[in-house]
Amino acid sequence: MFHTYLRFLQLATGALIAFFLGTHMVIMHLPKILGFFGIEIHKPTSWESMMKRAQENFLLVFYILFLAFALYHALNGLRGIILELSPSSRTKRVITGLIIILGLITFALGSYVPVALFRS
Template identity: 45%
Template sequence: MKNTYLQLAQMVTGALVAVLLAIHITVQQSDVVLGLLGIKVAGPTTWGSMMERAHQGSWVGIYISLLAFGLFHALNGFRNILLETNLSASAMRILTGCIIAFGVIFLILGTYAPIALFSSYR
């Protein structure tokens, strides 16, 4: 049932990425959105604002989750596309290994920055 679990995870991560990405985009554009309503807030993309969010555990969790779910969803989707290119089983195994390694490396790199920032604050 390996493929079934992968496909179910693909669907779940797709939905989660949509929600987390919506939160991210809304926050990044909050000055514009709230500005339309006549509420003035400090720019969410300023250094101070970014650092403030980086020091909040909930935001660190949101960004690491977005990275993890996004990486899984994108790389598993990419593997599904490669499956249709009629590669041999051995070539597909090698590519799958490369995709997993790529995902793990980028997950470690991507989580390092927010965790390091969060740890430095505490």
């Protein structure tokens, strides 16, 4: 069932990315929609506004989850494309290992920014 779980997560993260990306777009670039819900953000792309938002627990969790879902979706998709070239079992293991390492490093670097801003 391992491949089914991997692929189900691929589908689920695809749907979640659409939701998270949509929310990010609304927060950053579509203030009129936020205004419709009674939320006012003054100049969302300004430094002050961004630093203020970075102190919120919700947005810290939001962006770390967004990063995790996007990384999983992208790297698992990349692995699927590479495996379609029918590499040997050993090459397949090496590719999978490299992709996992790449994902972990990227996640550590990517999540460092919101965590550091939250603590500042």
